[in-house]
Amino acid sequence: MRRFIKLCKALFLLPLYVYRTHIRLEELKLTVWRFKRLVELSLNEIPAVIPKGFRPCHPCNLRRVGRDADGGYVVTEEAIRATEVLISYGIDFDWEFEREFSELSGARVFAYDRSTVDLLVGADEPERLRFNRFFDGQIATFHGLFIGNGEHGTVRVSQTLQGHENKRVFIKFDIEGAEYEPAVFGDLLKLPPNVIGVVAEFHSFPGNVDRIRNLVKSSGFYVVHIHVNNGGGTSDDMLPNLIELTLLREGYFRPSGEVHTYPLGVDRPCVASRRDMRLHFEDWSLR
Numbered sequence: 001m002r003r004f005i006k007l008c009k010a011l012f013l014l015p016l017y018v019y020r021t022h023i024r025l026e027e028l029k030l031t032v033w034r035f036k037r038l039v040e041l042s043l044n045e046i047p048a049v050i051p052k053g054f055r056p057c058h059p060c061n062l063r064r065v066g067r068d069a070d071g072g073y074v075v076t077e078e079a080i081r082a083t084e085v086l087i088s089y090g091i092d093f094d095w096e097f098e099r100e101f102s103e104l105s106g107a108r109v110f111a112y113d114r115s116t117v118d119l120l121v122g123a124d125e126p127e128r129l130r131f132n133r134f135f136d137g138q139i140a141t142f143h144g145l146f147i148g149n150g151e152h153g154t155v156r157v158s159q160t161l162q163g164h165e166n167k168r169v170f171i172k173f174d175i176e177g178a179e180y181e182p183a184v185f186g187d188l189l190k191l192p193p194n195v196i197g198v199v200a201e202f203h204s205f206p207g208n209v210d211r212i213r214n215l216v217k218s219s220g221f222y223v224v225h226i227h228v229n230n231g232g233g234t235s236d237d238m239l240p241n242l243i244e245l246t247l248l249r250e251g252y253f254r255p256s257g258e259v260h261t262y263p264l265g266v267d268r269p270c271v272a273s274r275r276d277m278r279l280h281f282e283d284w285s286l287r
Contacts, residue, residue: 046230046274046275046276046277046278047234047238047277047278047280048228048234048238048239048240048277048278048279048280049234049237049238049239049279049280049281049282050226050239050240050243050279050280050281050282051209051213051281051282051283052281052282052283053213054213054223054226054243054245054281055223055226055281056223056224056225056226056246056260056262057222057223057224057253057255058224058255058256058257058258058259058260059076059224059225059248059253059254059255059256060076060253060254060255060256061076061077061078061253061254062074062075062076062077062224062225062264062266063075063076063077063080063104063266064266064267064268065080065097065100065101065104066094066096066097066100066101067094067096067097067268068268069268069269069270069271069272070229070231070270070271071092071094071096071097071174072096072097072268073097073172073199073244073246074199074225074227074246074264074266074267075101075170075197075199075225075246076224076246076248076252076253076254078251078252078253078254079170079196079197079248079252079253080101080104080105081104081105082105082168082196082252083101083105083107083168083169083170083196083197084105084106084107084108084167084168084169085107085108085109085110085164085167085168085169085170086098086101086102086105086107086108086109086110086169086170086171086172087109087110087111087112087160087161087164087169087170087171087172088109088110088111088112088171088172088173089111089112089113089147089157089160089171089172089173089174089175090112090113090147090172090173090174090175090176091111091113091116092113092115092116092119092174093116093119093120093123093127095111095131095134095135095140097172098111098134098140098172099134099140101170101172102139102140107170108139108140108141109139109140109141110140110141110143110160111135111140111141111142111143112142112143112145112146112147112155112160113142113144113145113146114144114145114146114153115146116142116144117144143155146175146178147160147173147175147178147184148178148181148183148184149181149182149183149184150183156183156184156187157184157187157188157191158187158190161191161192161195164194165192165194166194167194168194168196169194169195169196170195170196170197170198170199171191171195171197171198171199171200172198172199172200173198173199173200173201174200174201176203177203177204179200179202179203180203180204180208180211185211185215188215188219189214189215189218189219191219193220193249195249196248196249196252197221197246197247197248197249197252198221198245198246198247199244199245199246199247200244200245200247201229201242201243201244202242202243202244202245203232203241203242204241205239205240205241205242205243206235206237206239206240206241209239212245216245216247219247220249220250221247221248221249222247222248222249222250222253223245223246223247224246224247224248224253225244225245225246225264226243226244226245226246226262226279227243227244227262227263227267228240228242228243228244228263228276228277228279229242229243229244229270229271230269230270230271230274230275230276230277231270231271231274234277240277242270261278261279262278262279263276263277263278263279
């Protein structure tokens with residue numbers, strides 16, 4: 001009888017043992033994979049792994065616009081020439097991208113950022129004059145509002161697009177993670193066809209890969225450039241925490257047919273004192 005009870009207990013617990021063994025093997029497999037990739041990729045570079053779905057289509061005529069540091073972005077010359085209105089969400093106290101983009105394209109600029117108002121208060125007189133010289137209401141217009149749900153001193157993305165329906169619009173946003181707020185992300189998913197392109201910094205990339213992928217697919221954009229902000233580091237899986245994407249609609253870029261390694265020659269480290277990150281596009285079945 002005792003042997004029978006032991007046999008029943010063993011049969012009952014067998015699936016649990018098998019399951020635990022499987023989990024431990026998977027964890028071990030993932031640990032070995034991480035260590036192997038870290039050794040392989042770190043020999044001569046700072047590595048970052050990107051899912052293959054984000055590999056750019058490698059267009060011609062890429063141009064860097066803005067600073068040679070954080071705040072500069074890479075766009076195609078075709079998109080720059082076509083843009084009539086640049087709408088910028090999040091400028092902090094750096095409008096070099098907006099200034100240069102406007103000079104190259106002739107586009108009107110509309111910028112939104114509540115934090116800039118506070119920075120202006122503490123700025124010296126030459127900086128305030130420089131700000132007012134650019135945001136003069138003619139070439140560029142500034143609104144001291146955060147992007148949000150339209151309440152409590154915020155404005156929705158959809159509201160900023162009103163009045164520009166017959167213009168080719170380009171969007172830049174760097175809003176420190178607020179891109180994932182339901183009202184903001186919902187509007188980004190429904191950008192109208194006259195929005196020809198977007199450059200953006202996406203925060204918390206490892207936890208939002210699927211959401212960003214959905215944004216690209218649902219909006220009909222193509223990834224034409226990707227860069228890692230080297231100030232954000234990487235997750236345990238070597239996914240970068242901060243990425244910069246350039247998204248364009250068909251017709252505003254011309255594929256080169258070449259396969260490039262990233263970063264490109266037009267890229268610059270966001271943090272100049274650190275090396276830029278070398279990107280490795282890989283399947284992500286282990287995640």
